[in-house]
Amino acid sequence: MFTIFGIPGPLLFGQLLLGLINGAFYAMLSLGLAVIFGLLNIINFAHGALFMMGAFVAWMLLNYAGIGYWWALLLAPLIVGAFGLVLERTLISRLYKLDHLYGLLLTFGLALVIEGLFRNEYGSSGMPYQIPSALQGATNLGFMFLPNYRGWVVVAALVVCLATWLLIEKTKLGAMLRAATENAPLVQAFGVNVPRMVTLTYAGGVALAALAGVLAAPIYSVNPNMGSSFINTVFAVVVIGGMGSIIGSVLTGFGLGIIEGLTKVFYPEASATVVFVVMAIVLLTRPAGLFGKAA
Amino acid sequence: MAEMPMLAVDALHAWYGESHILHGVDFTVNEGEVVTLLGRNGAGKTTTMKAIMGLVGRREGSIRYRGTETIALRPDLIARAGIALCPEERGIFASLNVTENLLLPPVVASGGLDLPTIYALFPNLKERSASQGTKLSGGEQQMLAIARILRTGARLLLLDEPTEGLAPVIVQQIGRTIREIKARGFTVLLVEQNFRFAATVADRHYVMEHGKIVDMIPNAALSSNMGKLHEYLGV
Ligand SMILES: Nc1ncnc2c1ncn2[C@@H]1O[C@H](COP(=O)(O)OP(=O)(O)OP(=O)(O)O)[C@@H](O)[C@H]1O
Ligand SMILES: [Mg+2]
Numbered sequence: 001m002f003t004i005f006g007i008p009g010p011l012l013f014g015q016l017l018l019g020l021i022n023g024a025f026y027a028m029l030s031l032g033l034a035v036i037f038g039l040l041n042i043i044n045f046a047h048g049a050l051f052m053m054g055a056f057v058a059w060m061l062l063n064y065a066g067i068g069y070w071w072a073l074l075l076a077p078l079i080v081g082a083f084g085l086v087l088e089r090t091l092i093s094r095l096y097k098l099d100h101l102y103g104l105l106l107t108f109g110l111a112l113v114i115e116g117l118f119r120n121e122y123g124s125s126g127m128p129y130q131i132p133s134a135l136q137g138a139t140n141l142g143f144m145f146l147p148n149y150r151g152w153v154v155v156a157a158l159v160v161c162l163a164t165w166l167l168i169e170k171t172k173l174g175a176m177l178r179a180a181t182e183n184a185p186l187v188q189a190f191g192v193n194v195p196r197m198v199t200l201t202y203a204g205g206v207a208l209a210a211l212a213g214v215l216a217a218p219i220y221s222v223n224p225n226m227g228s229s230f231i232n233t234v235f236a237v238v239v240i241g242g243m244g245s246i247i248g249s250v251l252t253g254f255g256l257g258i259i260e261g262l263t264k265v266f267y268p269e270a271s272a273t274v275v276f277v278v279m280a281i282v283l284l285t286r287p288a289g290l291f292g293k294a295a
Numbered sequence: 296m297a298e299m300p301m302l303a304v305d306a307l308h309a310w311y312g313e314s315h316i317l318h319g320v321d322f323t324v325n326e327g328e329v330v331t332l333l334g335r336n337g338a339g340k341t342t343t344m345k346a347i348m349g350l351v352g353r354r355e356g357s358i359r360y361r362g363t364e365t366i367a368l369r370p371d372l373i374a375r376a377g378i379a380l381c382p383e384e385r386g387i388f389a390s391l392n393v394t395e396n397l398l399l400p401p402v403v404a405s406g407g408l409d410l411p412t413i414y415a416l417f418p419n420l421k422e423r424s425a426s427q428g429t430k431l432s433g434g435e436q437q438m439l440a441i442a443r444i445l446r447t448g449a450r451l452l453l454l455d456e457p458t459e460g461l462a463p464v465i466v467q468q469i470g471r472t473i474r475e476i477k478a479r480g481f482t483v484l485l486v487e488q489n490f491r492f493a494a495t496v497a498d499r500h501y502v503m504e505h506g507k508i509v510d511m512i513p514n515a516a517l518s519s520n521m522g523k524l525h526e527y528l529g530v
Contacts, residue, residue, distance in 0.1 A: 190400035191374035
């Protein structure tokens with residue numbers, strides 16, 4: 001067995017992979033948060049709960065309707081996205097004229113309610129979700145065995161992040177979104193239905209969280225707390241990357257996942273806090289975040 | 296029956312929060328005209344433009360565009376009716392490049408200028424098409440802000456102080472542009488502080504004071520009204 005810095009190779013790569021997987025989820029979740037924050041100016045505290053809903057909807061589709069993983073990848077984001085659309089129209093849209101804090105309180109309350117409802121119904125012990133048969137097994141990379149499903153999650157997350165980035169930075173629709181993020185009234189005065197765009201953006205961010213939830217279902221057990229265990233770190237990612245920055249949230253998401261994984265190898269005691277240490281350092285040196293524009 | 300004005304503003308009141316800014320503004324703009332709003336700083340010219348676009352907190356009275364009441368419409372629907380604003384602060388988007396800024400406003404009707412025509416009018420915009428919008432010079436940003444609304448098919452253009460803070464050669468270029476778009480049949484409502492410039496492009500001038508229209512001077516009568524104008528504008 002080979003070692004690196006005195007650490008057995010398989011242990012190191014195993015933790016790196018774990019970090020990369022966590023990073024993939026950090027990236028997908030903070031990406032949605034960043035897009036929503038950019039346009040709605042709301043920190044969507046319900047994001048973790050909606051991620052959890054994505055996993056639950058996949059589980060329900062399988063157990064109640066016999067609809068498998070691949071369809072769930074499509075259907076769960078649509079269903080949870082539609083739920084987000086209703087949330088925005090009926091509740092969140094009432095708060096745009098008020099202070100940010102109200103949006104934060106509302107979405108935080110929504111998260112508690114959603115998680116509470118699922119806990120009531122399904123308990124908190126968690127339910128397994130099978131890895132789809134096509135992705136079972138592992139591949140020998142020479143230096144380690146890579147479980148196929150985990151490799152798929154990393155690739156899928158990268159594709160999702162890249163596609164979102166292309167959509168926002170390189171398309172006409174994305175230009176409209178960026179413009180409305182800067183000056184929504186003017187964009188509306190050019191004839192764009194900005195309120196509808198805001199609703200669809202929220203739904204899109206929510207659908208992204210739900211997609212991440214489906215991807216997560218076979219890795220972490222499907223349980224009502226799966227969102228809240230992620231979301232603290234995800235908020236740290238958003239702050240470190242720079243509020244509202246797309247690239248920032250993706251790079252920071254993957255980067256922090258890897259840093260966390262490495263810390264588990266070299267100094268396990270700090271693995272739970274390293275993210276927040278990084279956050280403190282970044283905030284002290286670059287208050288707007290690594291990729292944020294200084295206010 | 297007299298021909299219906301393209302824009303008829305009647306007893307227009309507007310508020311920002313609690314502050315009551317417009318106190319019954321009345322004026323009309325006929326199709327094909329260039330009409331200015333003159334007035335001192337704070338008279339309410341920008342607020343009038345914003346009120347027409349639906350961008351003030353609250354407005355009352357009547358704003359009819361081609362006979363249709365727009366006082367209760369959302370800004371996007373007012374734009375879709377065929378009115379476009381070039382705002383005082385220009386409103387160039389920093390996160391968009393020049394081409395993206397130019398193509399941002401959706402086409403609301405046929406009859407707008409096509410891109411080759413726009414690039415012929417504003418050659419700089421073509422050269423700098425990949426630059427970030429706010430990296431342009433002030434004059435170029437103003438060109439971009441005007442060019443952007445010529446594409447959309449809107450026929451009534453609201454230009455809020457397009458010459459503000461620009462060098463004389465650029466002001467002349469903007470003057471040529473305004474005469475050119477008038478020749479192409481666009482109708483323009485122009486806010487200006489500089490009435491010497493206004494005189495070179497406009498058909499009629501309205502004078503605003505304290506949120507009201509206090510006078511209307513046809514361009515032909517401008518020179519005989521110089522004394523009065525100096526008093527209105529405090530220049
Ligand atoms: N967003 C706002 N909130 C509150 N008051 C405002 C706001 N914008 C303008 N005002 C006030 O409304 C009045 C009219 O302003 P407006 O911008 O319409 O003037 P203006 O004629 O365009 O002046 P200028 O020539 O300086 O551009 C001013 O007293 C101004 O202080
Ligand atoms: Mg003004």
